[in-house]
Each structure stands twice: as C-alpha cells, then as structure tokens.
Amino acid sequence: MQAHGYSLRLVNTAAVTQYDGLKYSGDHHDAFHLAHLMRLGILPTGHIYPKTQRAIRDLLRRRLSLVRAASTQLISVQSQIWRSTDMRIPSTTLRRAGFELPSVDDYTLQAIQAGLTVYHVMQEEIDALEQSAHQAVKLTKDFEILQTIRGIGKILGLTIMLETGDIHRFASAGNFASYCRCVDSKRKSNGKKKGEGNAKAGNKYLSWAFSEAAHFAVRYEPLAQRFYERKKAKTNGIIAIRVIARKLARACWMMLKHQQPYEARLMFPG
Incomplete structure (x- = not known):
C-alpha cells in the first residue's frame, strides 16, 4: 500500500483501550474510535521499517537466536565435563577444532561429542549469516x-x-x-x-x-x-x-x- 502512495499507521492494538461502558461495538465504531485517537495525537503506533531492510534485519535476528542456542550447547558440554571429571575447561578451549577430550566412559564421551558437533554446525551457520549480512547491507x-x-x-x-x-x-x-x-x-x-x-x-x-x-x-x-x-x-x-x-x-x-x-x-x- 505504501508503494501506491497510501499513508499507513501500524497500530499497536494491545495498547488501544476501548471505553468499557459501550453497549455496542463493531468495525464501524472501532474505526471511528481509532480515527478519533489519531486526530487527538494519542494513537499508539509502531514504526514501519523500510521493506528493503526488513529481510536483513530478520537475518541478524536469526543469527542472534543461533548464537544463544550455540552458547547453550557449549555451556551444557562444559557442565557435563565438570560433573564427570571435576575439570573446568574454558569455552575458548572447547571451541578449538581437534580439542582432545578428557578420559570418560563411552556414553559420556558420545554425549559430549554430540554437543560439540551441534555447536560447530551452528557456528558454521552463524558465520554464513554474518557474511551474507555484510554483503547485502550497504554500509552508510x-x-x-x-x-x-x-x-x-x-x-x-x-x-x-x-x-x-x-x-x-x-x-x-x-x-x-x-x-x-x-x-x-x-x-x-x-x-x-x-x-x-x-x-x-x-x-x-x-x-x-x-x-x-x-x-x-x-x-x-x-x-x-x-x-x-x-x-x-x-x-x-x-x-x-x-x-x-x-x-x-x-x-x-x-x-x-x-x-x-x-x-x-x-x-x-x-
């Protein structure tokens, strides 16, 4: 609609309160109420981001969710090693490829390797998202x-x-x-x-x-x-x-x- 010249307002409907004493409410009355709030300058609205930037913004939001998930995996591996061997291994050491795992039983070793594998896969996706974001965004x-x-x-x-x-x-x-x-x-x-x-x-x-x-x-x-x-x-x-x-x-x-x-x-x- 913006491309066709319309002036849009993204209304925060959760913040719009209607008068509780109304006996009747419908689309016509609700539209009149919103127009009245806009005329008074108290209509709660949100910002509409430029269409060209929304996809890159969402890409970085996805990266953040992956970063948190990868951190969760790494902390879980650290905790499991600490519980099994009483060794506190820094996260920087765990991140390195070819890290020599401590001596533990086969089941614990499999669980640790699974956590590290998931972490490294997530990290590869994070790196790919970062590279795409840098290439797509015009640095201003x-x-x-x-x-x-x-x-x-x-x-x-x-x-x-x-x-x-x-x-x-x-x-x-x-x-x-x-x-x-x-x-x-x-x-x-x-x-x-x-x-x-x-x-x-x-x-x-x-x-x-x-x-x-x-x-x-x-x-x-x-x-x-x-x-x-x-x-x-x-x-x-x-x-x-x-x-x-x-x-x-x-x-x-x-x-x-x-x-x-x-x-x-x-x-x-x-």
Whole structure:
C-alpha cells in the first residue's frame, strides 16, 4: 500500500483501550474510535521499517537466536565435563577444532561429542549469516559513526543501525534509551514509587546489542572501565553494566542525530 502512495499507521492494538461502558461495538465504531485517537495525537503506533531492510534485519535476528542456542550447547558440554571429571575447561578451549577430550566412559564421551558437533554446525551457520549480512547491507555513514565506539563491532553496528531505522523518529536521547530498554520502568506519585510499568516495552534486540557493547566497552575503553568500577562499588556489576548500556544508547542517539563521532570523555568524565 505504501508503494501506491497510501499513508499507513501500524497500530499497536494491545495498547488501544476501548471505553468499557459501550453497549455496542463493531468495525464501524472501532474505526471511528481509532480515527478519533489519531486526530487527538494519542494513537499508539509502531514504526514501519523500510521493506528493503526488513529481510536483513530478520537475518541478524536469526543469527542472534543461533548464537544463544550455540552458547547453550557449549555451556551444557562444559557442565557435563565438570560433573564427570571435576575439570573446568574454558569455552575458548572447547571451541578449538581437534580439542582432545578428557578420559570418560563411552556414553559420556558420545554425549559430549554430540554437543560439540551441534555447536560447530551452528557456528558454521552463524558465520554464513554474518557474511551474507555484510554483503547485502550497504554500509552508510551511520554505520561508520557507530564503529567509532570501542565495543561496537561490525555485527553490533549492523544490528543497531537496522533495528533503529530513522533516528529522527526519536524526539530525544531519553526516548531512544527507553526504546532500547535501558531505562527503569517505574510508577511514581508524590515522589514515591507506586509500582512498575511494562519493562518489556521497547526493542529487545537493541537491549541485547547495547548490553553487549557495554561489556566490550568495559573491557577495551579505560574511561568506561573506571566508571564501571566506581559504579560497581556503590551498587553491583549488573546495575553498573546497565548504566553503561544506557549511556551508550544516549551517545548513539546524539552521534546519529548530529553525525558526530564518539568521544568517550563526554560520556565518562573524570
């Protein structure tokens, strides 16, 4: 319909509440109600991604599901080896081809080999998906800007770029951070917490991407690492990582909005 010039709105039907006192409801009345909400500017709508980018975006989402499944297989193999031999083998060692398995009984060895075989098959598919994504996506100025952040590599950069879409649809950095699930969900009244809202509102793939970027930033960015240690001493490691993820999300909004490269000292002063 967009190709024929129609202006579409993708309505979030779960967020549209109808007046409970209505005695009659039908398609005509529902359409009138939606038009009334749109005229008032309070119709909850979602973003329609460009058709040319949807397939590549879904390709990266499939890659993420395979990465999680492969990690599950690897952790399962680690646990089985630990239970059987009391040996803790690092995941980097298990990933290597030709890894010499410890001495165990035949059934345990078969189970371990099956888990590793599944992991390596999944890893081959992950590599193929990554290669296809790089070849299909035309790398834009936005991608180059995202690459200036230590901790955001090619895959995270592609994920953020494709899941975000047009950055101008977010009115502020706070709106974008909220969409990335990097903002606490609270309900307050008179300065007191009265409960929590919908913590799952937003994009779960961007939430994952910025959490991963935060872990890499702590590893490779000295200023982020110092900030993490200070925050961790006051709270805990999980909260500290989420704070860094929120800072990175806000930084990405500013960078994409104003087409400026990343400056760590502005996000982590002192």
